[in-house]
Amino acid sequence: MNDDEKDVLRLRLYVAGDAPNSVVAVAHLRSVIEECASGRADVEIVDILRDPERGLRDGVFVTPMLVKFEPLPERRVLGSLGDRRFLLAVLGLNETPGE
Amino acid sequence: MEQSQSLAATSRMPTGIAGFDEVADGGLPRGAVTVVLGGVGTGKTTFGMQVLAKGALEHNEPGILVAFEESAGRVVANTSGFVWGGEALKDRGVHAIDAQLSQWVEQSGEFDLIGLLAIVAAKAKEVGGRRVVFDGIDVLLSCLGDAASIRREAFRLRDWVNQSGLSAIVTAKADHWGQASATDFDFLEFMADCVVTLHNRVVQGIALRFVRVAKYRGAANSGNEFPLVITTAGLEIAANATLRLSYPVSADRVSSGVERLDSMLTGGYYRGSSILITGVPGTAKTSLSAAFAEGAARRGQRTLYVSFDEAPEQVVRNVASIGLQLAPHIEDGTLVLKSLRGRAASPEAHVAQIRAFLAETEPQHLVVDPLSALFQHGFDQVSEGAALQILDVAKSRGVTMIFTSLLASSTGLAEQTPINISAIADTWIHVANVNQGGERNRTLTIVKSRGTAHSNQVRELVLTNEGITLADVYSVGGEVLLGTLRWEKEIADQRAREGERNDAIVLKQRAELALAETRFELTTLAQRRAIQEEELAQLQKRTTAEVDTRVDEDQERLQRRSADPTDSPSAVADQGVDPDPTGPQ
Numbered sequence: 001m002n003d004d005e006k007d008v009l010r011l012r013l014y015v016a017g018d019a020p021n022s023v024v025a026v027a028h029l030r031s032v033i034e035e036c037a038s039g040r041a042d043v044e045i046v047d048i049l050r051d052p053e054r055g056l057r058d059g060v061f062v063t064p065m066l067v068k069f070e071p072l073p074e075r076r077v078l079g080s081l082g083d084r085r086f087l088l089a090v091l092g093l094n095e096t097p098g099e
Numbered sequence: 100m101e102q103s104q105s106l107a108a109t110s111r112m113p114t115g116i117a118g119f120d121e122v123a124d125g126g127l128p129r130g131a132v133t134v135v136l137g138g139v140g141t142g143k144t145t146f147g148m149q150v151l152a153k154g155a156l157e158h159n160e161p162g163i164l165v166a167f168e169e170s171a172g173r174v175v176a177n178t179s180g181f182v183w184g185g186e187a188l189k190d191r192g193v194h195a196i197d198a199q200l201s202q203w204v205e206q207s208g209e210f211d212l213i214g215l216l217a218i219v220a221a222k223a224k225e226v227g228g229r230r231v232v233f234d235g236i237d238v239l240l241s242c243l244g245d246a247a248s249i250r251r252e253a254f255r256l257r258d259w260v261n262q263s264g265l266s267a268i269v270t271a272k273a274d275h276w277g278q279a280s281a282t283d284f285d286f287l288e289f290m291a292d293c294v295v296t297l298h299n300r301v302v303q304g305i306a307l308r309f310v311r312v313a314k315y316r317g318a319a320n321s322g323n324e325f326p327l328v329i330t331t332a333g334l335e336i337a338a339n340a341t342l343r344l345s346y347p348v349s350a351d352r353v354s355s356g357v358e359r360l361d362s363m364l365t366g367g368y369y370r371g372s373s374i375l376i377t378g379v380p381g382t383a384k385t386s387l388s389a390a391f392a393e394g395a396a397r398r399g400q401r402t403l404y405v406s407f408d409e410a411p412e413q414v415v416r417n418v419a420s421i422g423l424q425l426a427p428h429i430e431d432g433t434l435v436l437k438s439l440r441g442r443a444a445s446p447e448a449h450v451a452q453i454r455a456f457l458a459e460t461e462p463q464h465l466v467v468d469p470l471s472a473l474f475q476h477g478f479d480q481v482s483e484g485a486a487l488q489i490l491d492v493a494k495s496r497g498v499t500m501i502f503t504s505l506l507a508s509s510t511g512l513a514e515q516t517p518i519n520i521s522a523i524a525d526t527w528i529h530v531a532n533v534n535q536g537g538e539r540n541r542t543l544t545i546v547k548s549r550g551t552a553h554s555n556q557v558r559e560l561v562l563t564n565e566g567i568t569l570a571d572v573y574s575v576g577g578e579v580l581l582g583t584l585r586w587e588k589e590i591a592d593q594r595a596r597e598g599e600r601n602d603a604i605v606l607k608q609r610a611e612l613a614l615a616e617t618r619f620e621l622t623t624l625a626q627r628r629a630i631q632e633e634e635l636a637q638l639q640k641r642t643t644a645e646v647d648t649r650v651d652e653d654q655e656r657l658q659r660r661s662a663d664p665t666d667s668p669s670a671v672a673d674q675g676v677d678p679d680p681t682g683p684q
Contacts, residue, residue: 014214015214016211016213016214016217017213019211019213019214020211021208021209021210021211021213022211022213022214024208024209025208028208048214048217048218049213049214049217052217052218052220052221052222053221055214055217055218056196056218056221056222059197060214061165061196061198061214061215061218062198062200062210062212062214062215062239063210063211063213063214063215064210064214065204065210065214074203075203075205076201076203076204076205077204077205077206077207078200078204078205078206078207078210078242079206079207079208079209079210080207080208080209080210081207081208082207082208082209083207083208086205086207087207090205090207
């Protein structure tokens, strides 16, 4: 339990500027991280509109796309991340019981 | 007016798909979206790749492939069977983006194409791209789940294309027309400026391909379906069999490869003409074709030899037995020997393949052996159209074409010739087997030969290990003699001729003798005549000489009488005879 909580989440979210789905995805991810993995998540947000080369290089073309590098296994989730329970499961997090 | 025409011309993107631009208002719309719909294996990806490759290679218009269904690497690799395809495309202006969603990608919530389009735009800017193909976009769009999202992204794509100035081809599967899986994609057709549908139809076990321009915004579009074929040249519309009326006409002759056949044709085939050789199996149709090709190769004229259902090695080996060595000519490229499997493709596909071979090798002569291979499926109209197209292609290129036709049996020549190509052929040679005296021999007849004062006689076709020759035939009581019978007849004739010769010698001698006798007689007669003339002359002389002598004698007598001139009564009498007036004084 303690070990799990000390695991660092290394995430990257590819977005397309302020496209609605991208904005929504950022908001969903942010709320989950803040509420359930506060302080132990390393999140990089890549804006493909600003840096399309990055998308080409990383092989990510469709946005929004979340990539979880650590803890292993790597997982990729396409979409606006509207399903909170699914997102928590992907990230290996538990819902924090109450405030 | 001119301006609008030039605008129209520049607003079309040539596809490089032979025959397609002619039925699609000059090409696909520029700066707009063309949707290519078709089932599995109908050639959607090939369509897109060919447009990209031809654009890059022939029009200096770099292109971008965005592959959703298969990896971009595999899509490119799959084109290596085409003359314009293969890995080299990557260095020649066709750039690939692998947008295949990994099977490990999970989905949660909605997504859009905004990021993707930004990446494609960046790539296009980097490489100066003019054409873009989104291959298998249905794979990605179907992940969107609901029709509203699909619709939204499709319109996003279209708007992006219109703004980017790129010309786009979007391919999508449309397997089951009219069924639910396809209706979700109806909007694709709706939003596109041009819709091309591809489909396969299986007729009597053979897949035939068709293409149709289902929609073309702002263009007159017939909406007709056209047969489509895939060859090493890629996709190609098999044009309707429209035989042109004017072809390059040549008065040059080309040797048939058989000396005596050339004589029968008063100098050989016409260059650029079509020659049909008919006959049942084993009547040396291939040998005649090979003799032609070999002869042409020796004169440095390139021949494309298309053999149906017989491997090149087999052809080479078989004709080597009659002294025709094809291998050296194949090595130096003057003979290009290609094999096709008759049943492996539709007649239309064979035509397209032969057309592609012609374009690749640019030969002066073409042999198709047998052309009747096109007819083994039995679709008469399609097959006949295919045969006519091959003739058309050859004629329009000024290529001399020899094609053989297999007849199922030796009877009913005209009815058995499977097509009325025999009517179109300029020269029709028929080879037949004739059984006689326990032997099977071959005969050759020139059924027709346009513009040639050809022999109508039947000749025996003789294959030796030194080649093909034709022998005179003898007819006895209306029956043509061949083989051993012919040989026996020849010997008998020779003997008869020898006898005649001996007789003639005698006769000649006799005649010479007769002539000599006549000459002798003439000489004798001439001598006799001379003698007689001499006699006459002598007699003439003698008669004059006798008169003179008498006068002299008279004068002597008078002189003697002058001693006593008065007593000569005879002198008075003599005065009348003697003209000398002085005498009687």
